[in-house]
Amino acid sequence: MNQSIKLDCRGLKCPQPVLQTKDALEQMAAGEIEVLVDNDASRSNVERFAKSRGCSSSVTEQDGLYRITIRKSGDSRPADDAGDASRYTCEPVRRELVYVVPSDTMGQGNDELGRVLMRAYIKTMKDISPLPAKILFFNSGVMITANESDLIEPLQDLAAKGVEIFSCGTCLDFLGLKDKLLVGKTTNMYEIMQSMAGADKVVSPF
Template sequence: MKVVDCKGLTCPKPVILTKKAVEDPDFDEIEVIVDNQASRENVKKFLQSANVDFNMEEKDGLYHFYAKKKGEIKKVDEPVVCSISNISVDQGLTYIISSDKLGTGDDKLGAMLMKSFIYSLTEITEKPGTVIFLNSGVKLTTEGSDVLDSLKKLEELGTEILSCGTCLDFYGLKEKLVVGSVTNMYTIVEKMNATKTIKI
């Protein structure tokens, strides 16, 4: 039996990994392990939507889902939306931030507006699945940025933070990345094609 070990992962990652395993053509039986209630509820909701037979057991603070194919798997096409209390992370929504300042005009004001914008992302109920930083926007995810705390919180809540590797190299910041991971243009284009994209 294939084991999908999601210990230590925050929602929506356990749902995404479970979805991938269930939609595998070779799927017959899997065990999914999660360690928090938000992931438990959202994995349960996904398995029900996908018409998968399962039972769940709690052992030593871990939740074990034993899922078995019982007929035709119902493909869940809508974006994975992970509910965490009153918070949801929409995997079908991507933000692209291409500057370390928001708007044009005064740079000091632009920096203040960007700081306020990033903070607001942590406060809204429905958060984007991914935020991609391009060009001078990568300065926001690296050492010295004054929005690092907000970005770390956003990442903890389930939003994927990606910074353009070419941009980090250009500004000499690749070794100073603090939040998220490095990505490339191919992945960025894939994200833009697959999700609703909002450019900042």
């Protein structure tokens, strides 16, 4: 006879959601477990654990709550590398955050003020968590990566931390800066569009 178990794991620290799921799976020969969690890391770990135990799962999300439905059949078998449930620590799932910088000024209005704001914007990036995966400079934004200024060092620091920095090659060429790039690499519109389309979130200072 198939069993049905519901687990409310909201607010629980890892690996508790996985451990409760493990206990529930061990109680049943076959059936369905519904696990409710309130963060993406727990959702990911519970799903991975269910898969490691040979179970299928599906997820629905609403208002930041994840409802994971795990189905165990009579012939479900753990994977060879299933391991101990306690190893599923809930480290945050890395999301790809992409910053786009299409100008050397921030916002619209007074250009002098816009450059002051952009300097503060660039210098503050290193203090934001999570760091972006990529920063894309295009149009007059490439003037930031191809001109000597006190913004080069903070951008180099970001690059040292694994942030990829790209400047539009067409833009550099148009502005006569093709051979003056001081940080990061050149890119093209196809790669810019691919990066933006594949990002979980795109942030612009406009």
